[in-house]
Amino acid sequence: MLGxxxxxxxxxxxxxxxxxxxxxxxxxxxxxxxxxxxxxxGRWLVxxxxxxxxxxxxxxxxxxxxxxxRWLVLLCGGFGVxxxxxxxxxxxxxxxxxxxxxxxxxxxxxxxxAAALISREAVAPRIISAIAISFAGVAWxxxxxxxxxxxxxxxxxxxxxxxxxxxxxxxxSVLLRRRPAGLQPLVFLAATIIAGLLVLLPxxxxxxxxxxxxPSDPAAIGAVLYIGVFASLLAFILWNHCVAxxxxxxxxxxxxxxxxxxxxxxxxxLGEPIQAYHVAGMILILTGFALATWSGSGxxxxxxxxxx
Numbered sequence: 001m002l003g004x005x006x007x008x009x010x011x012x013x014x015x016x017x018x019x020x021x022x023x024x025x026x027x028x029x030x031x032x033x034x035x036x037x038x039x040x041x042g043r044w045l046v047x048x049x050x051x052x053x054x055x056x057x058x059x060x061x062x063x064x065x066x067x068x069x070r071w072l073v074l075l076c077g078g079f080g081v082x083x084x085x086x087x088x089x090x091x092x093x094x095x096x097x098x099x100x101x102x103x104x105x106x107x108x109x110x111x112x113x114a115a116a117l118i119s120r121e122a123v124a125p126r127i128i129s130a131i132a133i134s135f136a137g138v139a140w141x142x143x144x145x146x147x148x149x150x151x152x153x154x155x156x157x158x159x160x161x162x163x164x165x166x167x168x169x170x171x172x173s174v175l176l177r178r179r180p181a182g183l184q185p186l187v188f189l190a191a192t193i194i195a196g197l198l199v200l201l202p203x204x205x206x207x208x209x210x211x212x213x214x215p216s217d218p219a220a221i222g223a224v225l226y227i228g229v230f231a232s233l234l235a236f237i238l239w240n241h242c243v244a245x246x247x248x249x250x251x252x253x254x255x256x257x258x259x260x261x262x263x264x265x266x267x268x269x270l271g272e273p274i275q276a277y278h279v280a281g282m283i284l285i286l287t288g289f290a291l292a293t294w295s296g297s298g299x300x301x302x303x304x305x306x307x308x
Contacts, residue, residue, distance in 0.1 A: 014254070073192055075175055076192040108131045108256060111252035144275070
């Protein structure tokens with residue numbers, strides 16, 4: 001059963017956005033008490049501690065291959081583990097939730113640009129249409145069904161951090177395709193987590209030296225554990241697998257599902273009602289998602305197309 005689902009990555013695309021929606025809600029809730037870099041460090045320490053027993057032996061056996069591709073590991077760790085998460089948490093301290101949700105939804109737009117620059121991948125018109133439709137759904141939810149609300153959004157310095165964070169994750173998603181076939185996915189993930197923690201280390205030391213205090217209440221500890229296991233380890237395992245099987249652009253479209261799951265969590269946990277504009281936005285997002293994943297991956301390297 002699990003093997004059959006694993007071999008159908010389109011079904012797995014739903015899970016990372018669900019985990020990340022929880023991360024968004026929790027990250028916003030504890031943003032005033034948990035220092036942002038400390039939260040990024042804490043989540044990945046939890047992730048690597050859970051993962052290490054399962055990959056330590058394989059990582060030792062593949063140490064030569066890891067060292068040979070050390071720059072890829074460092075870039076993936078720097079962009080995906082360190083850059084995206086730390087910048088997003090810093091922005092959450094001061095950016096309005098609507099701004100963060102809207103700017104985060106630019107990820108599926110940035111991935112094709114990054115793919116074109118790094119890997120010379122072209123995007124099929126069907127996928128471009130799917131991205132546009134699902135992005136319109138996110139915008140409709142963020143604007144609460146009133147387009148004029150989007151005109152009132154003003155970019156502050158913290159909002160630019162969100163865009164920079166999203167760009168980091170777009171680069172990470174595209175670079176994932178360069179993982180050598182002989183390097184086990186979980187070993188590669190563990191190595192990128194360690195690389196990301198090394199990148200975060202000096203910023204964490206600076207944050208603590210500046211007087212940051214770590215909360216020790218059960219709610220904060222539970223939040224870090226959830227984010228570390230579900231929004232970090234499991235979400236990244238599934239995301240990386242989907243990128244390897246479907247490509248970064250198609251996988252990236254699933255990021256718009258975060259808006260749907262966030263609205264559902266707000267309804268379940270906070271009692272916020274689901275309005276008509278939520279339903280309309282969800283329909284647009286799901287339409288775009290279905291269009292992108294209905295058949296094939298929708299992207300191809302330019303050199304393949306030229307040979308055809």
